[in-house]
Amino acid sequence: MNDERHDPEIIRQLEDARYEAMLGKDTGALMRLLDERLIYMHSSGVTDTRGSYLDGLRSGLWNYRQIGRSDVRIEVQGDVALVFGKLAIQLMSNDSLKSFETRALAVxxxxxxxxxxxxxxxxALSAAP
Structure with missing residues (x-):
């Protein structure tokens, strides 16, 4: 019998909802998904809180165009779920289109x-030589 509290599929659905909200700039959905204590370390090294991240979406600092996910692995242990993966992101930031790949861990x-x-x-993943 599978205890649904430990079902990785629930986390996969939450991750799908999060990325959909990021692409759609749905800050209401993100308010429900993001803990008030969120620490968001970007691949650039910039760190955001939930408030500053949502402000960045509202202001257009981050205007996600595409987010591709691959190599996703979800580990659920008790009340913690770790999501490992590779991201391919396209976004507009400060009137500039940026494309990059990262490895990410979501907790x-x-x-x-x-x-x-x-x-x-x-x-950030560096481009292949």
Missing amino acids: WYRRQDRWQLIAVHSG
């Missing part, structure tokens, strides 16, 4: 039967 935390994203850490 989801369950409290009171509700999963929320509490941390993201990504690192």
Whole structure:
């Protein structure tokens, strides 16, 4: 019997909803998905809180055009879920189109039967020589 609290499919659905909200600039959906204590470490090394990340989406600092995900692995242990993966991102930032690839780790935390994203850490992948 599979305990649904430990089902990686739930986390996969939450990740799908998060990326859909990022692409659609749906800050309401993101407010529900992102923990108030979120620390978001971008591949550039810039760190955001939930508030500053949402402000960046609202202001157009990040205007995601495409987010491709691959090599996704989800590990659920108790009240923590780790999502490892590779991202291929296209976004407009400061009137400039940027395309890059990263490896990312997203950390989801369950409290009171509700999963929320509490941390993201990504690192840029350098272009192949």
